[in-house]
Amino acid sequence: MAKSKSLKNSIVTLNPHIFPQFLCLFSPKNHPRNPQLSFVPSMRVLFFFFTFLLATILCCVAMNPFLNTPSLSIFSQSASYSPLFLASLSSVFQDPTAADNNDAPVSLTTTAMVPLPPRSVAGTASEFWQQPDGEGYRPCLDFSLNYRKRSSKIAKEKMKFLVVLVSGGLFQIRNQIVDAVVIARILEAALVFPVLQGDESEEFSEIFDVEYFKKTLKADIRVVSSLPTTHLVSWQSLENQIPHNVPPFWLRAKFLKKLNEEGSLVLTGLDSKLSKNLPLDLQKLRCKVAFHALKFAKPIRDLGNRIARRMWIEGPYVAIPLILEKNLWLRTKEYNSIINKEPGFLNASEVARLLKELGAPKTARLYIANGEPFEDDEAILPLKAEFPNVVTKEMLARDGELDPYRNKTLILTAIDYIVSLSSDVFLPSFDGNMVRALQGHRAYVGHRKFITMWRDFNGQPETRGRRRDRDVIAYPVPECMCKH
Incomplete structure (x- = not known):
């Protein structure tokens, strides 16, 4: 399937003739073929000063979307950064799997999978992309003294x-x-x-x-x-x-x-x-x-993170797990019976309507997560009619990247999970194990926005309480997350 055209616009084409001229600045000798390209030491010092100044300015501009709140101002002396946020920010500039070291000590200050940070957006659509504040809840896995004493034997x-x-x-x-x-x-x-x-x-x-x-x-x-x-x-x-x-x-x-x-x-x-x-x-x-x-194996993480970064670099996006069997999307008697049995199930038209009601801009980019290989867009045509920027992992993957996993549903689902974890907004069309896993994981890594139609929950901490049907993995507050 053809890749998303918008991806091509994000690639900056560099002029190859610039590099020889740039490299000569690092040499104290005269350029052998063009003396005009030679720099005296004082000019080199001046050049490096302005290069450093420009790099600093560009770095601040690049970080501004992530620090566009008073509590995270880069000029604030009292700002408090969680280790998860810093790890998330660093993953923008470095692939989190690039520096894997199995000999390094395990730290519970970050998670096995570090998502890319959410993006801030100005204008009329800013409310849709706005993240919950988290009410100060952060991961805390402090085990009791008795547990730790028994651990030495177990x-x-x-x-x-x-x-x-x-x-x-x-x-x-x-x-x-x-x-x-x-x-x-x-x-x-x-x-x-x-x-x-x-x-x-x-x-x-x-x-x-x-x-x-x-x-x-x-x-x-x-x-x-x-x-x-x-x-x-x-x-x-x-x-x-x-x-x-x-x-x-x-x-x-x-x-x-x-x-x-x-x-x-x-x-x-x-x-x-x-x-x-x-x-x-x-x-x-x-x-x-x-x-x-439970960290995914390195080949899965590598590919999942590459696809997530290709999605993320274009701006904020919504991840939407959909069941894409064609017969479920046609308004038939059989379809209506399925809907009646599964009240939490939304089709493509209903997802589009919900996004519009929530204030999603028409230009919003949507990532369709589905473990099975997706080769036909007939099932999502009603969604694409309202939101044209719809992509799948097949559209984002480059030649041959998914070929080893064509018949590996578990691995394809893991890739969708990695991309969905980094999304700015998560809007599932059904309730299930993957949805509950992402609900809890997104809360644990910083209360990323999570929206469903069948319950009013936008990512703000929702306590598990003492309800016997609630799993702590889906509701990590308060057992696994404390106020700091």
Whole structure:
């Protein structure tokens, strides 16, 4: 599919004849072919002074969109910058994956995925792009003294091992891995890398950075790549009879004796089985796994970040996950029955109407997130009629970049997730695991604007409270975020 024309306008074509003239300024000798290009030392000093001054001015101008609020003024001596904001700002000028170093210590001041900063816009559309203030909530994963004391023993466990089999879509898998870590902590067992089951052939190491996963959690549990030969188990002995909403004491009563006797335990069917209301330390552990330990594998991050930067460089944008099956977009009896069953589902026309009601300018750039390869724009024609600047990852990717992943839905979904995380506005057309994951993640990295039709929520901190159906991963306030 043809790439977005607007991308071409953002590329500055440099005159190649400028470079020889520029390089001669760094040489104290006369230019051998053109003496007029030679500079005396005093002229070189003057040149470098004005170059430095110009660079400083341009840097301030470039940073102004990110610092266009009183609390973030670059001239304010009392300004307070969160580590997440600084990391986000630095990612504009440097690819966050370029300096990966698995030997560096893990820091919980930033997340596993650092989004690009939101953009400020002047004029009539500024309200639409305006970000929530966050009410002072920032990540805080301070574990209790008792938790840290017990960690010294649990993190060295070499006799008991937990194996988990996970399946489903990317975010079902993510949720099961989060719960697997928490269950390993509850049972005080070492965790073997989760085994991915399903039609696709991806392994855990193809989707996530395994070394980073191990290193981030080394103070909480021991993570190993495989069972030791002394603990081989039969896959026929796996346990999948776990009811919904089980608390920690149920898991201990059910599995501790077997784990102590046999040394290993194989679990499957973990999806949404662990209680949403856990002790505070375990809630924080959930956030640590979801927002810090589960970093996508480097090839996925590299491509996702490249596509996100191509989108971001053109200005602010809206990310919209859409279900793009053609038969769902036609006004038929079958379609109406689907809508009646799924009240949170919006089609392209309804998304366009909602954007207009919210004050989105017609020039707003929209990124359509959909895990499946997208080759036909028939499903989004009603949206493009109102907002012409609609793009997908296929339009933003360059020749061959997506070819290795054509049949890898999990990886394609991960790329959409990375681009959506950096969007200025997130507007899902349905409710689901990806939407809830992005809702919580966008809150955790700075309360990025999040809009839905079925609940009045623009990104302002919304507490999880004590509602049993609310996951701390989607609502990290107040367990994982505190006022600073």
